[in-house]
Amino acid sequence: MKLTTRQFWLMGVVLLLSNLNATATFEPISTSIAVGMAAVLTGFLATYQNVFYYFQECCRAEWISFNKTGLEVDLDRRLFGQHVVSRVVLNAITGFKNNKNPKKPLVLSLHGGTGTGKNFVSHLIAENIYKNGMDSSFIHQFVATAHFPHQSQIENYKSQLQHWIKGNVTNCPQSMFIFDEMDKMHPGLIDCIKPYLDYYEKLDGVSYRQAIFIFLSNSGGENIMQVALDFWRAGRGREEIELKHLETALSLSVFNNKQSGFWHTSLIDKNLVDFFIPFLPLEYKHLVQCGMAEMAAKGLEPNYNLSDQVARDMIFFPKSEKIFSVKGCKTISSKLDLYRDHA
Numbered sequence: 001m002k003l004t005t006r007q008f009w010l011m012g013v014v015l016l017l018s019n020l021n022a023t024a025t026f027e028p029i030s031t032s033i034a035v036g037m038a039a040v041l042t043g044f045l046a047t048y049q050n051v052f053y054y055f056q057e058c059c060r061a062e063w064i065s066f067n068k069t070g071l072e073v074d075l076d077r078r079l080f081g082q083h084v085v086s087r088v089v090l091n092a093i094t095g096f097k098n099n100k101n102p103k104k105p106l107v108l109s110l111h112g113g114t115g116t117g118k119n120f121v122s123h124l125i126a127e128n129i130y131k132n133g134m135d136s137s138f139i140h141q142f143v144a145t146a147h148f149p150h151q152s153q154i155e156n157y158k159s160q161l162q163h164w165i166k167g168n169v170t171n172c173p174q175s176m177f178i179f180d181e182m183d184k185m186h187p188g189l190i191d192c193i194k195p196y197l198d199y200y201e202k203l204d205g206v207s208y209r210q211a212i213f214i215f216l217s218n219s220g221g222e223n224i225m226q227v228a229l230d231f232w233r234a235g236r237g238r239e240e241i242e243l244k245h246l247e248t249a250l251s252l253s254v255f256n257n258k259q260s261g262f263w264h265t266s267l268i269d270k271n272l273v274d275f276f277i278p279f280l281p282l283e284y285k286h287l288v289q290c291g292m293a294e295m296a297a298k299g300l301e302p303n304y305n306l307s308d309q310v311a312r313d314m315i316f317f318p319k320s321e322k323i324f325s326v327k328g329c330k331t332i333s334s335k336l337d338l339y340r341d342h343a
C-alpha cells in the first residue's frame with residue numbers, strides 16, 4: 001500500500017493521540033509512540049518539499065501562471081496613450097499562453113521613442129505571469145551597452161550569452177528574456193541568439209518553445225512619430241490610428257539605415273519576430289496622467305496642479321506645434337520630487 005503524505009500525517013497524529021491515554025497511566029514509552037513519531041517525521045519530510053516550494057520561488061504553477069484579467073486591467077488602467085500596444089500585447093501573450101504546444105518561443109519586438117512605455121509594458125507582462133514580477137529569478141534582462149560594452153570581448157559575450165540562455169531555459173522552460181537597446185547590439189550577438197527564436201523542436205536536447213523573448217529599441221520611432229503627426233495634422237483622432245497604419249513605419253524598407261539595419265533585417269527575414277509593437281509618442285495629457293500615477297505610486301496625495309506644472313515644463317516637438325513629448329514620461333518622476341521640494 002502506498003501512503004500519501006496526508007495519510008502519513010494522520011497516522012502519526014492518531015498514534016500519538018492514542019498514546020496520550022497510555023502515558024497518563026505512567027506506562028513506559030511504548031513502541032507505538034515511536035512509530036507515531038516516525039510517521040509524523042516522515043510526513044513532515046515529504047511535506048517539507050512542498051513547504052519549501054511555497055516559500056522559495058520555483059518553476060511551477062504556484063509561481064508562474066498567466067493572469068489574463070490582470071494584464072488586461074493593467075494595460076487598460078496603467079498604460080497611457082498606447083491603445084495599439086494594449087491590444088496587440090494582450091492578444092500576443094494570451095494566444096501564446098493558451099497554446100499548450102507552441103511551435104516556437106514568443107518573440108515580441110517593441111519599438112518607439114524614449115519614455116513611451118516599452119520597459120513599463122515588459123514589467124506589466126512580467127507581473128501578470130510571474131508571482132514575483134520583475135524580481136522573478138526566471139526573468140533575465142540584458143542591456144546592450146551595459147552588459148556587452150566592448151567590441152573586443154564579443155566572442156566572450158557570445159559564448160556567455162548562449163550559455164546563459166541555455167542554462168536558464170534548462171532550469172525553467174517558461175523563462176523570459178528582455179533585451180534592451182537592441183539597436184545597439186553587436187550583429188554577432190544577434191546572430192548567436194537567432195537559433196533560440198526559431199522553430200526547432202529541440203536544440204541540444206533543450207526546448208525553447210515556452211520561453212518569451214522581448215526586444216526593445218528606439219528604431220522606427222521617428223517613422224511612428226511621423227504617422228502620429230500626419231494624423232494630428234489631418235485633424236484625425238489619435239485613437240483612429242491602427243496597427244495597419246504603422247506597419248510601413250516598421251517595415252523592412254525603412255530600416256536600411258546603418259544603426260538598426262542589421263538586427264531588423266536578420267530577424268524579419270526569417271520571420272523570427274512574432275509581433276512588432278509600435279509605441280506612439282506621448283502628448284501633454286499623457287504626461288499629466290503619468291504624473292498622477294507616479295504620485296499615487298509614491299503614496300502621495302494626487303495633486304493635479306503639480307502634475308500639470310511638471311508636464312507643461314517638459315519639451316515638446318515639432319517646434320511649430322509642440323504636440324509630442326521629446327522624452328515621453330521619462331524624468332516625470334524625478335521632476336516631481338524636484339518641484340515638490342521647491343514648492
Ligand SMILES: Nc1ncnc2c1ncn2[C@@H]1O[C@H](COP(=O)(O)OP(=O)(O)OP(=O)(O)O)[C@@H](O)[C@H]1O
Nearest residue numbers: 078079080113114115116117118119120290329330
Ligand atoms: N505609456 C505610458 N503609460 C504609463 N506610464 C508610462 C508610459 N510611458 C512611460 N511611462 C512611465 O515612464 C517611465 C519610463 O518609461 P519606460 O522606461 O517604459 O520608457 P522606454 O520606452 O522603455 O524608454 P527607453 O527607450 O528610453 O528605454 C516608466 O517607468 C513609466 O513609469
Ligand SMILES: *[C@@H]1O[C@H](CO)[C@@H](O)[C@H](O)[C@H]1NC(C)=O
Nearest residue numbers: 066067068069070071073074
Ligand atoms: C488576476 O488579476 C485580477 C485583477 O488584477 C485580480 O483581481 C485577481 O485576483 C488576479 N488573479 C490571480 C489568480 O492572481
Ligand SMILES: *[C@@H]1O[C@H](CO)[C@@H](O)[C@H](O)[C@H]1NC(C)=O
Nearest residue numbers: 140141163164166167168171
Ligand atoms: C541565467 O542568466 C543569468 C543572467 O541573467 C546568469 O547570471 C546565470 O548564470 C544564468 N543561469 C544559468 C544556469 O546559466
Ligand SMILES: *[C@@H]1O[C@H](CO)[C@@H](O)[C@H](O)[C@H]1NC(C)=O
Nearest residue numbers: 301302303304305306307308
Ligand atoms: C490649483 O490651481 C488652481 C488655480 O491656479 C487653484 O485655484 C487651486 O486651489 C489649486 N489646487 C491645488 C490643490 O493646489
